[in-house]
Amino acid sequence: MNDYLYNENINLSALITAQPQLLLTLSHFGIPMGFGDKTIAQVCAEHGVDPQFFLLICEVYSNDSYIPSLATIKSTPMQGLVPYLLRSHDYYLNRRLPHIAHHLEKIASMLPSRTGKAIKQFFNAYVEEVREHFVHEETTVYPHISHLLSGNQRDKFKIKDFLASHGNLDDKLSDLVQIIFKYLPGSKNSPSKIEGAGGSMTSSLPGSKNSPSKIEGAGGSMTSSLPGSKNSPSKIEGAGGSMTSSLPGSKSSPSKIEGAGGSMTGDSNDDAIDMIFDILQLSLDLRKHALIEDKILGPYVKLLEKSSQR
Ligand SMILES: [Fe+2]
Numbered sequence: 001m002n003d004y005l006y007n008e009n010i011n012l013s014a015l016i017t018a019q020p021q022l023l024l025t026l027s028h029f030g031i032p033m034g035f036g037d038k039t040i041a042q043v044c045a046e047h048g049v050d051p052q053f054f055l056l057i058c059e060v061y062s063n064d065s066y067i068p069s070l071a072t073i074k075s076t077p078m079q080g081l082v083p084y085l086l087r088s089h090d091y092y093l094n095r096r097l098p099h100i101a102h103h104l105e106k107i108a109s110m111l112p113s114r115t116g117k118a119i120k121q122f123f124n125a126y127v128e129e130v131r132e133h134f135v136h137e138e139t140t141v142y143p144h145i146s147h148l149l150s151g152n153q154r155d156k157f158k159i160k161d162f163l164a165s166h167g168n169l170d171d172k173l174s175d176l177v178q179i180i181f182k183y184l185p186g187s188k189n190s191p192s193k194i195e196g197a198g199g200s201m202t203s204s205l206p207g208s209k210n211s212p213s214k215i216e217g218a219g220g221s222m223t224s225s226l227p228g229s230k231n232s233p234s235k236i237e238g239a240g241g242s243m244t245s246s247l248p249g250s251k252s253s254p255s256k257i258e259g260a261g262g263s264m265t266g267d268s269n270d271d272a273i274d275m276i277f278d279i280l281q282l283s284l285d286l287r288k289h290a291l292i293e294d295k296i297l298g299p300y301v302k303l304l305e306k307s308s309q310r
């Protein structure tokens with residue numbers, strides 16, 4: 001018996017209304033809109049999703065502090081787990097990130113060309129990092145599960161090694177949002193305001209678990225050390241000072257970002273709000289995706305590995 005907040009007899013529409021962020025999971029389950037007033041059990045039956053698995057994902061997704069017990073992991077049918085994760089990867093790479101890139105293209109065109117170019121470079125490097133993260137999972141972790149289930153374990157791969165180095169993809173989106181806030185035209189945090197002569201400021205970006213970032217005044221620099229970063233530093237400069245950021249996964253040579261003048265009005269302002277909203281929403285969804293891999297996939301594969309050694 002589990003201790004879930006929800007059960008399969010409630011309407012799916014009532015669940016989504018109570019926990020709107022769960023709307024994002026429906027496409028990952030392969031459940032289309034148009035479920036009317038059907039219960040979770042009915043919708044799951046129609047789309048071949050195990051209701052206990054559905055509820056387990058919803059629980060992890062809506063409650064960050066929830067850690068499923070080993071008994072819950074053992075008793076939940078997991079056939080849907082890899083398809084769920086694969087659909088999520090596809091959704092991020094082929095829908096959400098291109099959608100944000102489209103917004104970013106519009107916003108970048110309003111900034112000084114070097115600023116727009118540098119922000120796009122940051123974003124493109126991030127997309128590459130996400131792609132590499134997913135390819136690694138799809139070519140090592142997920143096949144490992146199939147090998148264990150078929151009793152044909154050919155690899156030396158161990159899930160504990162994957163979990164030990166499983167990085168967060170959402171921290172860098174928080175960094176991107178901070179950069180966009182700073183460099184949008186008319187921002188009070190434009191570089192000239194941040195960088196006073198000779199002064200300095202230390203900031204830790206929200207949501208990031210990383211070491212502190214440093215922003216210094218004229219003649220100084222802002223250095224941001226991001227966890228899991230393999231990249232070369234990029235340089236973002238404003239009037240009289242500079243910000244050096246260790247951009248995640250970036251293979252690009254240093255770029256300079258200049259402050260923008262003017263201010264955003266009307267449609268362009270709405271575009272910026274839409275884009276930031278989309279980035280924050282993707283960030284949340286990616287964080288939940290990582291929690292599902294850490295709290296469900298990890299213990300599940302450990303159990304499989306244990307039983308394969310018997
Ligand atoms: Fe993943």
Ligand SMILES: [Fe+2]
Nearest residue numbers: 137166290293
């Ligand atoms: Fe992952």
